[in-house]
Amino acid sequence: DAGVTQSPTHLIKTRGQHVTLRCSPISGHKSVSWYQQVLGQGPQFIFQYYEKEERGRGNFPDRFSARQFPNYSSELNVNALLLGDSALYLCASSFRVDMTYEQYFGPGTRLTVT
Amino acid sequence: AQKVTQAQTEISVVEKEDVTLDCVYETRDTTYYLFWYKQPPSGELVFLIRRNSFDEQNEISGRYSWNFQKSTSSFNFTITASQVVDSAVYFCALSEPTDSWGKLQFGAGTQVVVTP
Numbered sequence: 353d354a355g356v357t358q359s360p361t362h363l364i365k366t367r368g369q370h371v372t373l374r375c376s377p378i379s380g381h382k383s384v385s386w387y388q389q390v391l392g393q394g395p396q397f398i399f400q401y402y403e404k405e406e407r408g409r410g411n412f413p414d415r416f417s418a419r420q421f422p423n424y425s426s427e428l429n430v431n432a433l434l435l436g437d438s439a440l441y442l443c444a445s446s447f448r449v450d451m452t453y454e455q456y457f458g459p460g461t462r463l464t465v466t
Numbered sequence: 467a468q469k470v471t472q473a474q475t476e477i478s479v480v481e482k483e484d485v486t487l488d489c490v491y492e493t494r495d496t497t498y499y500l501f502w503y504k505q506p507p508s509g510e511l512v513f514l515i516r517r518n519s520f521d522e523q524n525e526i527s528g529r530y531s532w533n534f535q536k537s538t539s540s541f542n543f544t545i546t547a548s549q550v551v552d553s554a555v556y557f558c559a560l561s562e563p564t565d566s567w568g569k570l571q572f573g574a575g576t577q578v579v580v581t582p
Contacts, residue, residue, distance in 0.1 A: 397571070452499040457510060460510065
């Protein structure tokens with residue numbers, strides 16, 4: 353079975369630009385979460401989507417938005433890029449188990465803002 | 467406030483030594499879940515284990531073992547007879563209902579360096 357796929361792998365943008373990152377979950381998984389990982393730190397939660405509805409939002413500005421499509425793939429959009437948005441963006445595909453979600457991560461998109 | 471604390475920034479060991487990674491968490495919920503992930507140099511986070519707050523049994527999986535102690539809010543991870551392939555950053559994470567079950571709150575990670 354294919355794992356979580358993310359595109360693009362790397363991206364270089366200029367301050368003020370907009371970026372769209374894409375994620376395809378593992379087949380059968382209905383939930384996708386997005387995390388930002390700054391170098392040397394643990395991942396920080398941005399969004400969770402389940403069955404195309406937003407189920408959780410982290411402490412990120414409104415410049416960050418996301419959506420989930422009928423096929424459960426997802427996009428993360430970031431507007432008005434800042435230098436501080438440079439990070440590894442991780443997508444996690446998950447399924448519900450007990451009361452929580454077991455999350456499997458993709459390889460990430462490395463975003464560099466110059 | 468940091469919900470998950472991994473006090474060890476980096477641990478260096480020689481191959482075949484055991485290494486224990488500490489994880490201390492903070493939550494007011496009685497039901498919660500704890501996770502460990504491995505992040506090798508390639509960058510992809512690899513799921514290792516999920517444990518719920520009602521199951522305090524220690525778990526062993528090959529060379530990996532986990533010690534969960536609610537009394538000290540700790541969920542420590544031991545690699546026995548370490549190998550070079552174990553070199554990675556290891557993250558402990560918490561999932562709790564107060565926030566959102568789907569939100570994993572990660573610690574800062576512990577870098578494990580295994581030398582031959």
